[in-house]
Amino acid sequence: MSSDEFRPVYHPAGHDAELRAVVQELRTGRWMSMRNLLADTADWASWTRRTQVLAAAAAGTDTVHIWRTEEPHSAAATVMHARVAVERAVRAHRDRHPETANLWHEAWEACQVCIGQLPDDPVPWVCLLALSPLDRGRRMPEHRVPPPGPMLFPGPWGLLGEVAKRDPDCREAHQRMLQFVYSRNPRGSLPEAVNYARWATASAPAGSPVHVLPLYVRVERYRRERGQDRALDLHWVTDDAIRDALAGLRNWFEYADPADSSLLDLSHLAHALWGAHQFSEAARVFRALGPYYAPVPWTYRMRDDHDDIAQGAQELFLRARSRCLHAPSA
Known part of the structure; x- marks a missing residue:
């Protein structure tokens, strides 16, 4: 194909062919291929990435709910339940939906269940980081922890630390921290974001x-x-x-x-x-x-x-x- 004929394709799964196929299955209400894919996912980076993409695809469906009903003791279903709950809460917050507070509470509870059942999994801690921008008043103590270094800001450093204990190089955790920075003071947060990026890349x-x-x-x-x-x-x-x-x-x-x-x-x-x-x-x-x-x-x-x-x-x-x-x- 010549460069004049080339047309790029956008798909949230990118080069992950197995994930692309599962996303398609998920959109038709089928959950078994999702279960099988996650059972075969061996490293935390792929686990975190795949559960994030799957949750975005599943958030508008009841597919994960059906899976969890069919297999209530499935660890992967528990993770996906938390993922979907967080995705819905974040979307509601972005759209200023009147049910945001309820969805946020449900998502937070789902994360706590996930942490209790899967103490070694970084994903529920990443999910809690994703919820942190919803706490605009920083009422929750976990969102105003003193920073680990100068030129940084009070924030969910404990949550980031919990992710780092399980997956020291978690891409999504740092992206979620950036979102928290932007939520702190939308007009004046860029210097804080610059400082955070410098701090993160330094190590x-x-x-x-x-x-x-x-x-x-x-x-x-x-x-x-x-x-x-x-x-x-x-x-x-x-x-x-x-x-x-x-x-x-x-x-x-x-x-x-x-x-x-x-x-x-x-x-x-x-x-x-x-x-x-x-x-x-x-x-x-x-x-x-x-x-x-x-x-x-x-x-x-x-x-x-x-x-x-x-x-x-x-x-x-x-x-x-x-x-x-x-x-x-x-």
Whole structure:
């Protein structure tokens, strides 16, 4: 297929073919393939990633409820029950639904049950981190723990620590912490997010997806500053921006297996390298994406008055991909 004919595909499962098939089954109300997939999932990174994707697909259905009714002693069903409850609460909070408080309480209780039954599993602690932005008044003591270092903020550090005890390199936990930061003070939280990303990457081992975290913060800053009206601007070609993009490439991508990588991480890295004019390096990431695509952060390049933001973002992705793949030595 020529570059002119190429059209990327978005799927939340990305390169995980087994997960893609299960998501399709789940959407038709079938749960046995989900059970079998999770039974065959051997590492915490895959377990966390797969349960997150499955919960997003299952949140609008009663599939997990049916599974849990059929197999009430299933550990995986207990985890998925907590995952779905948290997904529903987070969505309700985002949509300002009047049932948010009740859904939040149900989700918190589901996490506690999960912790009691599965003390070694990081996912219920990740779920509690996902719920932390709902506590806007920081009424719960677990959401205002003193920080572990200077230039950081009071927050759910104990929850993050519980995840780290079980999975020291949990990608989702750090993404959830960023969401908590943004919920603290939406207008003034960017410096805190920058400091958090620096703190997290400082101790992250080579190959950790945590090294992509600064690129998410940079995209959020760009989005807030309304820089979308220029295809390439100085925000992406400063020394700091180039350093962050190359650090993501060298400290994470060089070690990453696309089959186990988040499409969002790959998309943010490709976007950052392209924006920093590191075209041949970006080409490697575009190749790793293969036929897949994540709309974010490309949608943030679109003006709000664009006729079709989704289509415009995809066209921008295709232009960036083509530019990088045709770069010298790409």
